[in-house]
Amino acid sequence: LSPSNGTASTALTNYLDTQYFGEIIIGSPAQMFNVVFDTGSANLWVPSQSCSPLYTACFTHNRYDASKSLTHIHNGTGFSIQYASGNVRGFLSEDIVMVGGIPVVQVFAEATALPAVPFIFAKFDGVLGMGYPDMAIDGITPVFDRIMSQDVLKEQVFSVYYSRDPQRIPGGQLLLGGTESKYYTGTFNYNLSKCTLFCTEGCTAMIDTGSSFITGPASSVSVLMRTIGAVELAEGEYTVNCDLVMSLPIVAFHLGGQAYPLTQEDYILRQSQFGEDICTVTFRALDIPPPTGPVWILGANFIARYYTKFDRRNNRIGFAQAV
Numbered sequence: 625l626s627p628s629n630g631t632a633s634t635a636l637t638n639y640l641d642t643q644y645f646g647e648i649i650i651g652s653p654a655q656m657f658n659v660v661f662d663t664g665s666a667n668l669w670v671p672s673q674s675c676s677p678l679y680t681a682c683f684t685h686n687r688y689d690a691s692k693s694l695t696h697i698h699n700g701t702g703f704s705i706q707y708a709s710g711n712v713r714g715f716l717s718e719d720i721v722m723v724g725g726i727p728v729v730q731v732f733a734e735a736t737a738l739p740a741v742p743f744i745f746a747k748f749d750g751v752l753g754m755g756y757p758d759m760a761i762d763g764i765t766p767v768f769d770r771i772m773s774q775d776v777l778k779e780q781v782f783s784v785y786y787s788r789d790p791q792r793i794p795g796g797q798l799l800l801g802g803t804e805s806k807y808y809t810g811t812f813n814y815n816l817s818k819c820t821l822f823c824t825e826g827c828t829a830m831i832d833t834g835s836s837f838i839t840g841p842a843s844s845v846s847v848l849m850r851t852i853g854a855v856e857l858a859e860g861e862y863t864v865n866c867d868l869v870m871s872l873p874i875v876a877f878h879l880g881g882q883a884y885p886l887t888q889e890d891y892i893l894r895q896s897q898f899g900e901d902i903c904t905v906t907f908r909a910l911d912i913p914p915p916t917g918p919v920w921i922l923g924a925n926f927i928a929r930y931y932t933k934f935d936r937r938n939n940r941i942g943f944a945q946a947v
């Protein structure tokens with residue numbers, strides 16, 4: 625926490641433009657964990673020392689050891705959180721959690737059942753939910769809400785920078801309490817709380833720092849894919865011929881009356897597999913049922929282009945051109 629200006633910065637790692645995560649500390653003495661700062665959820669969990677070694681994904685990640693922390697407070701309540709990829713189960717504990725150098729006494733979950741898929745592919749240990757309290761399982765006050773109630777931040781906001789270049793250090797930044805001028809140009813445009821997109825049903829969008837890609841209603845995504853000549857490879861996953869990438873159109877999202885264009889650089893993920901280039905389109909079809917859906921989820925590749933300010937004071941989201 626830089627005392628001068630009431631902000632707290634956490635450097636993020638960018639793994640292949642698909643996983644962005646940063647370091648937090650839990651307990652005394654410090655136990656370090658890499659976590660995804662996820663605006664699509666609102667709970668903190670990390671793998672537990674008491675996770676059975678049968679769960680490979682626990683074994684290959686840092687695990688919280690309550691018996692080694694002098695500030696650990698027992699809770700023991702059961703915990704389970706459901707993601708699109710399956711659920712994570714465990715039990716609640718309480719301890720000092722440090723984010724960007726700010727300490728909070730936090731109730732979090734120790735994961736004792738961590739599904740191998742997808743967590744054996746995770747370069748991070750756990751998830752720190754940055755979403756609203758009404759998303760929190762077991763009514764636990766989220767980390768950022770506890771930090772805001774300490775009145776140590778200059779502004780009740782946090783900002784996210786995701787770099788587009790895996791070689792760039794740092795791979796991103798989470799800034800609590802303000803915005804980092806070196807990561808954006810121009811001014812912020814704010815969206816209305818309920819932003820509509822080009823889809824006819826006037827669906828909404830959510831900005832999700834914990835999603836790698838952009839997902840949208842299957843009907844709209846398939847129209848978009850047909851327009852750009854992409855072919856469906858696996859369920860909801862599309863690819864294009866790498867030679868045609870340069871001729872792909874710009875795709876713009878309209879949020880709060882403002883256009884947010886994405887170029888092919890922003891929405892094509894070029895990976896080489898077995899020596900040949902695969903060009904994956906980073907739009908995915910995902911039908912989320914009402915009342916939440918239909919909804920577009922704008923993930924990392926959108927945030928990498930548009931530096932995002934989550935303004936909790938005014939309940940709005942601001943975007944500026946990312947550097």
Ligand SMILES: COCCCC[C@@](O)(c1ccccc1-c1ccccc1)[C@@H]1CCCN(C(=O)[C@H]2C[C@@H](N)[C@@H](O)C2)C1
Nearest residue numbers: 643644664665707708709742745746833834835836924
């Ligand atoms: C930008 O960094 C993204 C981190 C990767 C996210 C992710 O790609 C992932 C990859 C490998 C291993 C684990 C996880 C992963 C899985 C669960 C939680 C957090 C990370 C997720 C894969 C499944 C679908 N998905 C979500 O539902 C995500 C949606 C989001 N809101 C979360 O709540 C779950 C994204």
